[in-house]
Amino acid sequence: MRPFSFNRAETVKEAIAALAQNPDAKLLAGGTNLIDLMKYEVTHPGMIIDINRLPLKEITDLPDGALRIGALASNSAVAYDERVKARFPLLSSAILAGASPQLRNAATTGGNLLQRTRCYYFYDTAAPCNKRAPGSGCSAIGGVNRIHAILGANPACIAVHPSDMCVALAALDTVVEVEGPQGAREIAFLDFHRLAGDEPQRDNTLQTGEIITGLRLPPNPFGQNHTYLKIRDRLSYAFALVSVAAAIEIDKGRIIDLRVALGGVAHKPWRDTLAEREFADRAIGESTFREIAERLLIGAKGQGQNDFKISLARNAIIRALRQAAAGTPQDQTVKAIQ
Amino acid sequence: MLNPSKVVGVPTARIDGPLKVSGCAPYAAEHYEPFMLFGYVLPATIATGRILAIDATDAERFGGVIKVYTHENRPDTAWRDSKWKDEVALPGHPLRPLESDRILFDGQPVAFVVAETFEAARDAAALIKIHYAAARPHTDLRNELSNRYAPPVPRMKQLVPPPPRGDAEKAFKEAPHRISSDYEMSGEYHNPMELFATTVLWKKDGELTIHDKTQGSQNSHEYICQVFGLDPDKVVVKNAFVGGAFGQALRPKHQLFFAVMASLDLKRSIKAEMSRREMFYLTWRPSSFQTVSLAADEEGRLTAVMHDAVHATSRYEDYQENVANWSALAYKCDNVKISYEIAKLDVSTPGDMRAPGAATGVTALETAMDELAYVCGIDPLELRVKNFAHRDQMQDKEFTSKALHACFREGAARFGWSRRSLEPRSMREGHELIGWGMASGIWEATMSPAEANVRLSGDGKVTVSAAASDIGTGTYTILAQLSADAFDIPLRDVTVRIAESTLPKTGVQGGSWTAASTGSAVQAASKAVIATLLKHAQKLETSPLAKAKVEQVEIADGRLVLEANHQIGMPVSEIMERAGLSGIEEHAKVGPDMMTMRKFAAYTHSAVFVEVRVDVELGVVRVTRVVSAIAAGRILNPKTARSQILGGVVMGIGSALHEEGMVDHRTGRIMNHNIAEYHVPAHADIEDIDVIFVDEDDDKASPIGVKGLGEIGIVGVAAAVSNAIFHATGKRIRSFPITLDKILTERTDQ
């Protein structure tokens, strides 16, 4: 850790101004990721701007049936909010599949979107890593890459985005509300995170000086036909090797609207809307599920230690679709996978 | 002449518990002094090579920094290897921190920064620039198997494989049933909750009081005095509270060296605490490869046992543990061949980790026994009963006791083993296949030389002192229980003074021998106190005990009385007063009884039964039920004893399913050096664990009938889990930990 100056913002405007004036400043929300990164010497902000006093904790109903979640609402507050539980149970479930109660109490909505990869090399400053030190190389390729990407990776970086919450948000067509020096704008969730491309140091499309103010969840027709299935190396408190957020709108045994988002497989929460649309009007059933899984994993490629993720993802997608179709979402307090 | 148990054998909460849970128990890093200094260690980031240059200019200029030590400016210390050898040192050359520019393993300390605050020391350390010349590292045991060798200097004679018995090769070839399998185990890292730390409090006259995280205050004391040439009377080492150690704190660690070095150099008090990351650069359970070959006759009686083990060691020391010798004594068999070798890697020296060797070797043996059971078509428990060893064939000795049959019987009954069908994949619920597996465990029951003082004061209160440690095991409590019973007083009237180098000599706490050794010393000293008390009583005029023999008396209710008739006797306080004494203090020294041990061998035993549920499509394993039946002689405190076994079982589940050091063999560096990515079981991974202590009377293993409990709980657990996974899925996975990818990709055996 390096010495830094500490600044507390009282308003969104203040925070944006402080960010604009201090290019090496970082916003502090729950701190559960940022402080670790500072201790590991991965990041050295010259200034910390504490945003915890900004009025962004509220969860509010919008006239069109959407729900707005403030960027500073804690992961626990969101997961246990009655409206979220009733109308967006997939989100609640995904949050509860992640981290630990203590972390979820501290972690915020905005921070969760911006948490960085858990790639071992990213956290170890002695290792070359394009994401941490652009141009230094990617140590994970040919190295310890059990947790790395099977989709959308490229030789610059094979890291995955580690969030559970974001996988559900991707499936729910969430909108990210941001504000910056140029004013407010909205980013569709699937455009928020990015693939590594040739700039692996950039995880998302947030512009310099912008801050996340909240999320907007549009109403959805899925009812109980959803699930969040997380497969990990122990039964709790581990990041996903593969996770699946599935939601299906069904009419008379046929698919109307299919959403399958994958976690732990790519540089961003992975969704292939084109592929999803191909299954409109298909009959619910084992063979359809299998086809969906195969289709979503076209082009999947292992890196050696993580080759198993391809068959794991396939089986997990099929299981998740069964749960969603049956209207029996995975209960995160039950350790057996249903 | 000692009372029947009132407190011993009764589940008793730790007497140090309230201090611990209220945060009032100071651990090694929690001793403060105004103006003290703080140190921080910088680890190397290559596994082998040299330091070409160190630039510490920025660190030295950093606000609050007092001094940066590197190999270029380290103060002089002892130069002979022998001075660096601690009580549990290994054959080879002990690590001398900052000795030279050579790097022998990833994470080797390369600089020690001292500053006025911990933060300044830590932050300055990050500014040190080191230019390395890295050589190609060799850290993959798999690739170094051809360089294996039998350790030329044995660490202890028990670690040398016994000579072959009979003709195992021939018997193997001729047998109707046989299996031969290879087992691979990942390196494991102890990761006790408390980080390694040392606080050195420096006094003007050169006296040092050192609070060290160690399993032996006297070991640290001797090491420090030798290395720095200090007067032993001017140094005190304390380890009042230790937040877990599991063997990692047996040998002095470099933070002790650094803290003392800087304290002497700067003439200041100083504290050095390691980071979690450094827990991966200290000792570790070495990665290993083993081959076990078993053969049996038509009835399932073993006709051949061959066990071949190799594990990692460092370039500079020959770490050794008993991996394979268990196979020469666990079961009755006349044809046995054991081989044990090590192979050098560019790693830090491995060390003892809970049940060192047995946790590795018995896992292989007990998985192999399960495989043999299936080849023979015999229930795995029945196979073990059939091959029960009534004698230690390896040493050709009787057992002091072996209630393993009772473990089998009571464990199986509690678990419901008789309802098991032999067939794999025969139980299913929902998506999960259910499997039941079992294994047997064994560990040595040893006594090490130990001394203790016991003082009885006029008011009937007792103080026990010995340099023993309590690494979370419950030493404080059992010593208090033993003395409370000896003097028939409540626990609260006993003061236990342990964990300090000035106290009566005691070895490091390891090998499960503390309760048997120090407990016996306390009992012997208590007896001596009573004998002295009787002598004084008999000197008094009109003593009712004038003719009593020491074997005939005991203390009851504050009186020294005849055991046979409590009416006859006199109050302890009266004896003391009339004899003009304020108290009686006696010293005792105990050690293994060599005569007995020439004829007898002492071991603890266990039978572990495990239920797993495996979602084969997803590879997810849940351990839903464990029954661990333990034969460990007399159980002094069923409550702390149970905790020991629970901890062992949890750790065993970790080694079966989770614990894995992930090394990038291109650089020789461990990459998952934090406990978010180095997995141990979480609460969700642990369900029912049922612990049974079977009755086992043993009057030979130790004077107090105790055999020790620290290690036996883990032994066999990983094998029972893997055997249960086989029973559930038909997949025999011989590579530990059994992570879900292995379940997904392994084919069904049958």
Ligand SMILES: Cc1cc2nc3c(=O)[nH]c(=O)nc-3n(C[C@H](O)[C@H](O)[C@H](O)COP(=O)(O)OP(=O)(O)OC[C@H]3O[C@@H](n4cnc5c(N)ncnc54)[C@H](O)[C@@H]3O)c2cc1C
């Ligand atoms: C041991 C451990 C286990 C974990 N396990 C899981 C898991 O299983 N699943 C999972 O999903 N997560 C897991 N997490 C991650 C956890 O969810 C994230 O650390 C958390 O969500 C981050 O939120 P925060 O508020 O603490 O962010 P902070 O650490 O405060 O911030 C993270 C980043 O976001 C930026 N930021 C924060 N708020 C805003 C904003 N409003 N606008 C712009 N930038 C902002 C900060 O500047 C910083 O760069 C785990 C974390 C730990 C430490």
Ligand code: SF4
């Ligand atoms: S995968 Fe990405 S984060 Fe990991 S080492 Fe490669 S570049 Fe760095």
